[in-house]
Amino acid sequence: MELSQKYDGKVAVVGAGLVGCLASLALAQRGYDVTVVEYRQDPRLEDTTDRNLRSINLAISARGIDALRFVGNELCEKVLHDMMPMKGRMIHDIDGRQKELLYGIANEHINSISRAGLNCDLLDELDAVSNIDICFEHKLTRIEWGDSKQVCHFVQNKEPMTFDFVVGADGCFSTARSQMQRNLRMNYKQEYIDCCYIELYLPPRKDGGFVMAKDDLHIWPRGKFMLIALPNADGSFTVTFFAPWSQVDSLVKSKQETKNFLQTNFPDAMDLMGLDSTADEFINNPKGPLMCVECLPYNLSNGSAILIGDAAHSMVPFYGQGMNCGFEDVKVLMQLLDKYRGDRSVAFNAYTATRHEDLVAINKLARENYKVMSESVTSVWFNVYKRIDETFSRVLNDSWLTLYTMISFRADISYSDAIRRDNRQRRIIKWISISSLMAATVIACRRLSQ
Ligand SMILES: Cc1cc2nc3c(=O)[nH]c(=O)nc-3n(C[C@H](O)[C@H](O)[C@H](O)COP(=O)(O)OP(=O)(O)OC[C@H]3O[C@@H](n4cnc5c(N)ncnc54)[C@H](O)[C@@H]3O)c2cc1C
Ligand SMILES: NC(=O)C1=CN([C@@H]2O[C@H](COP(=O)(O)OP(=O)(O)OC[C@H]3O[C@@H](n4cnc5c(N)ncnc54)[C@H](OP(=O)(O)O)[C@@H]3O)[C@@H](O)[C@H]2O)C=CC1
Ligand SMILES: Nc1ccccc1C(=O)C[C@H](N)C(=O)O
Known part of the structure; x- marks a missing residue:
């Protein structure tokens, strides 16, 4: 999509994750000369070894879809081709009985989509735009802030690069954010919650079909801990176990104890997943920490930097809103740039002033949704x-x-x-x-x- 309003400037988008990719497309539409600097290798290369094996699929809903449409209808259709609608929560009780609680009254649904698939599709879109350059294996380490020029430094003797401004979309451990903190009185809060997640796998049937209802988000709510499953387009489900760290630490010490625990609490899931192999995965798969990040302001006041996505507001995943919110950040920011005709200083300050309340709100809701999913639904x-x-x-x-x-x-x-x-x-x-x-x-x- 071409826009009539065009602005000048050379921008570094730090991070080619989901939010960085969408932001790059939106900035390029506005005429900026975009360079995306990404720490990892190109995930589309077959020999990629550092492919992220966590959070295989994501729930995308109205805010994410609306922001994608804002950047381009065609883009939206292309990158969402493989998503799986989930119209409700399918609650599995301890006896294997299932009860569906619909999400909306008008058959609305959230959608499960492959994280890697979406990221790669977005990267393909970036490749097709002439004013976007992507530099993989460019880990940002330091930014020298100037009045009008920002010099970005990278690891492994990569040449420094100079930009007019920087958009930090480098995730919850953002280096762009820590560099901004050196030049700004930024309030910052990071809090780990006492919850660990382990990703597990439920394979498709031999004929490629689904072994459970494919149009629901499955939940085994057990109070302090829970199992959830989101469908994938190939007939499998990505299953995630959430529990306090002490419980996981004590379980993984013994395979027999892990097996007893899984069989006692999730008998129907184990029938489908296989008790022995699931116990092995449970013990060996990565144990993910979960945390909330909040900061304020999100920008340098002269318009030389701004943070979006998880870099600005990492939230626990229980509302399925982290990426959706990050995509919405892109839409809100672009609307402000257009409103103020590319005056970055005014637009970025307005972003911080208007967006903070919403980011705090969803961070809080995300935390509260753990209790809803693991306990209240029953x-x-x-x-x-x-x-x-x-x-x-x-x-x-x-x-x-x-x-x-x-x-x-x-x-x-x-x-x-x-x-x-x-x-x-x-x-x-x-x-x-x-x-x-x-x-x-x-x-x-x-x-x-x-
Ligand atoms: C278990 C789990 C489940 C989730 N489920 C959902 C869901 O269902 N729905 C939803 O909306 N959200 C979900 N989320 C949240 C979602 O994953 C994040 O909100 C989203 O990935 C944020 O995107 P991002 O682009 O801001 O950051 P990231 O995806 O982290 O991308 C940041 C990028 O920056 C790169 N980078 C980092 N440091 C540097 C550096 N120094 N220099 C250069 N590049 C750098 C990284 O390599 C990465 O590619 C979930 C999260 C978790 C953990
Ligand atoms: N809100 C939450 O609870 C969580 C959110 N997420 C989000 O999910 C997405 C995908 O995460 P994923 O790719 O698995 O992230 P990773 O765990 O792979 O982390 C990404 C990079 O951040 C750096 N990093 C990791 N842990 C730390 C740490 N403790 N301190 C400083 N830097 C660290 C690492 O860089 P290096 O190699 O240099 O060490 C790593 O390569 C991201 O958006 C992330 O922001 C991820 C986990 C939890
Ligand atoms: N994607 C997720 C990942 C982890 C935990 C929850 C979700 C959800 O999407 C939950 C859904 N929004 C719900 O409220 O039932």
């Missing part, structure tokens, strides 16, 4: 509340929307507005419940006294 009150909430939504249409719908299916409602609207709705439901209870008590008392 509670009577959660299910009664869901019914009431959805009934109001059916009757009142757009003026009442469930929180999940606002976050996952409505890109036009900001994260912070979604929380505000949900809080108001909760107060109304609470008030109606209390009033109904009081009315019922009064009626019962009257009847008894007659």
Whole structure:
């Protein structure tokens, strides 16, 4: 897509991950001369050895899709070709019974997509744009900040490069961020949560079919720990186990104990996955830490640098929103650049001023969703509340929307507005419940006294 507004400048996008790729395409459309500097090798090379083996698939929903469309309809169609719709949570109880809880009232769905596939497809798009250069195996180590020129330094004797500005999209351990911190009073918070994740695998049937419903996100909620499974286009599922570190540490000491644990808590999943091989994977696969990162501001005030994606706001994965939010960052930033006709200083400052509230909101929701997935989905009150909430939504249409719908299916409602609207709705439901209870008590008392 070509835009009529064009701006001048040479920009370094640090990181060719999901968010860095989308940002590069959007910046190139606006006329910038884009150089993407990426630490890793090109993931499309067959002999790539440092391919990321974690978080094989991701859930993409309205905000991510809307941001991709903002950059280009055709791009969006191309890169989302293989996604698998998931219309609800399929809850597996300890006896293997399954119950589906739909995400939306109008058959809305989130979608499972391969992380590597999406990243490679986006990189192919970058290759096709003349004003984008990609430099793989360029690990940023240091930035010399100047008034108008920023000099980026890399490892392994790679030549330094000079840019007008830098977009930091280098993930949760961002070097761009730590370099900005040397030039800016940036508040920064990093917190590991007490939860470890292990990725496991559920293969397809021999004929390539799915062994469980393919259009749901499967959950085995067990209180402090849980197993989840997202479908892949080839008939397999990527299964992820989440639990406190102490529990994982004690389990992996003994294969027999691991087997007992898996068989006791997830018998139906083990029938499908194979107990012995899953226990081996459980013990040997990488154990991932989970953390939240928040910082403020996101930019240098003279317009020479800005942070987007996980570099600015890494969140725990439980709402499936990290990448979606990072893609939305790109859209919001481009809208501001267009609004201020390429005045980076004004646009970047406006970004920090307006975006922070939403980023804090989704970070908090992401943390809270662990309890929802691992525990609340099995509670009577959660299910009664869901019914009431959805009934109001059916009757009142757009003026009442469930929180999940606002976050996952409505890109036009900001994260912070979604929380505000949900809080108001909760107060109304609470008030109606209390009033109904009081009315019922009064009626019962009257009847008894007659
Ligand atoms: C288990 C798990 C499940 C998840 N599931 C979902 C989900 O379902 N839905 C969702 O929306 N999000 C999900 N997320 C979050 C999602 O993975 C991230 O939000 C997303 O990958 C962020 O993209 P990014 O481009 O900002 O960062 P990254 O994907 O980390 O990309 C950063 C890039 O920068 C490069 N880099 C790093 N340092 C340097 C350097 N010094 N110099 C040059 N390059 C550098 C890295 O090599 C990398 O390629 C999940 C995360 C985890 C851990
Ligand atoms: N919010 C969360 O809880 C988490 C989010 N993520 C996000 O998921 C995506 C994919 O992650 P993935 O590729 O597996 O990330 P990795 O764990 O592979 O980390 C990416 C790079 O960051 C550096 N790094 C790793 N751990 C540390 C550390 N403790 N301190 C400093 N630097 C570190 C490493 O660089 P080097 O080789 O130089 O050491 C590594 O190559 C990323 O967006 C990441 O931001 C990932 C994990 C948790
Ligand atoms: N992709 C994920 C990865 C890890 C943990 C959860 C997700 C989800 O997407 C959860 C979904 N949004 C849910 O609320 O059921």
